[in-house]
Amino acid sequence: MPVLKLTRRNLSSLPVADKPVIFYDEDLKGFGLRVMPSGRKTWIVEYRPNGGGRGVSKRRHAVAAYEETTPEGARKLAATMLASVRLGADPAEERAEARDALTLREVADLFFADHVDVKRKASTAADYRRLLKLHILPELGSKKAAMVSEADLARIHSRMRATKYRANRALAVVSSLYAFAERRKLVPAGTNPAAHIEKYREDGRETFLSSEDLARLGEAIREAETVGIPWEPDPTKKAKHVPKENRRTVIDPHAAGALRLLLLTGARLREILGLRWQWVDVERGLLLLPDSKTGKKAVVLSAPALAVLSGLPRIGAYVIAGANAGTKDEKPRADLKRPWAAVSKRAGLEGVRLHDLRHTNASVGAGAGLGLPIIGKLLGHANTATTERYAHLDNDPLRKAANRIGNDIAAAMGEAPAEGGRVIKLKA
Known part of the structure; x- marks a missing residue:
């Protein structure tokens, strides 16, 4: 067990080792340099954990590679580790635990x-x-x-x-x-790196289609499912085999039906694409969904929605026929991206999302003064706060109140009140 003062001068003249050997520092007990026959050198510390004593086996822990620090720097690191051992730490065990920790x-x-x-x-x-x-x-x-x-x-x-x-x-x-x-004790308590990161403020993205928007959308859907929507190739892109004639996008009746149902029911996209015929109760005018984002629910069908359903061909188990419809490997339709892209562009509604059709359904109800609780039930909102986003559209009661006040003031001023206005005397 060679002992010497671990300095640059002394270490520069070390003999070549034919087997692993550790040179211990004469000044700091437990600090040493391990030299391998390959020439690899590592600064190490040796200690007895848990308070020491001859009955406790020694443990060896690597401090740093020889090239990473000077003898003086390695001695300082070793002294810090040995001081932590005296306070109850066990660097070797901690490293083993870190090595075994889950990614x-x-x-x-x-x-x-x-x-x-x-x-x-x-x-x-x-x-x-x-x-x-x-x-x-x-x-x-x-x-x-x-x-x-x-x-x-x-x-x-x-x-x-x-x-x-x-x-x-x-x-x-x-x-x-x-x-x-x-x-599960897989990480120490207080490890969560997301705990103190501030989230971005999310601006409301609701878009409500106007009556003019709906008229253009209806026309675009009818065009797409009959003669097709004309298109032109992108002049900035080279494309092989681009047809010179019949450049029209035709959508199938199920895609057209899905778009209409999204608007007429206010249902979510997955609720319509995953809808099975067995959940359609035509007699009572309901979609009886066994599961949705908010759990089991019933969607009330309007007469126009029932008309759309009655006009759809029954190919398989799903109302909106998808991949391998009618076969044992049948799956629901994955999405409506392409049909919606063509129809929305034709209607001048680029940037409008499919989910905005649900918002539009709610906005029409709110604007008609149906009341937020009723709208929330129609949409299947589990939380009334979700329906509150349409509160600013629920203007029918407010309009009646504004008309009442305005007519009374106009009448008191000698102006011609609207029908139903009362003449009152204003207090000075």
Whole structure:
């Protein structure tokens, strides 16, 4: 067990080792330099954990590679570690625990298997997976979950600021993941890197179509399902086999029916695309959905909505026929992106989302003075606060009150009041 003062001069003349050997420092007990036959050198500390004593086995812990620091720097690091040992720390055990700790990707796998897939809807689980796969795991997945910092996550959140809603949802998913991990003792308490990151303010995105918008939309749908919507190739792009004639986009009757049903029922996209014929109660005029975003619910059908349903061909189990309709491998239609892109462009509604058709349904009801509670029930809102977004459109009671006040004031001023106005004497 060679002992010498570990200085640059002494270490420069060390003999070549034919087997692993440790040179211990004569000034700091437990500090040394391990030299391998390959020539690799590592600064180390040796100590007895848990208060020491000859009955406790020694542990050896690497401080740093020889090239990473000077003898003086390594001695300071070793002295700090040895001081922490005297206070009850165990650097070797801590490193072993860190080495065995789960990565964020491994914790995410447990999060889905034991929590999300069991307690959340399939659509919610799919959205969680999409957010983590696209934005979080590529950069942080291989990092130990307990070592992911607020700065790591804030950097990703900042990069996503162009899509504020998705950025905030990603943050919420990570926060939920760490809450699960802390409950399972997979990471220490207080590890959640999303806890103190401020979310972006999300501006309301509701768009309500006017009567003129609806007229153009109806005309565009009828054109698309009959003669087709004309289109021209993009002059900035080179495309092979572009037809010179019959450049028209024709949508199938199920796509057209889906667009009409979204408007006439105010239902969500997945509720219409996943709608089965067995859930349609024509006699009572209801869609009896066994599951939705807010759970089991019934959608009340108007006469126009019933007319749309009666006009759709019954090909398979789904009202809106999708892939392999009528076969044992039948699946619901995935989306309406292409039909909606063609129809909305033709109607001059580019930028309007399919979900805005649901908002439009609610806005028409609010503008007709039907009352927010009724609208909330028609849309299947579980929380009344969700319906409050349409409060500014619920103007029928306000208009009646404004007319009453305005007529009374006009009459008192000697102006001609509107029909129903009363002549009153104003107090001075």
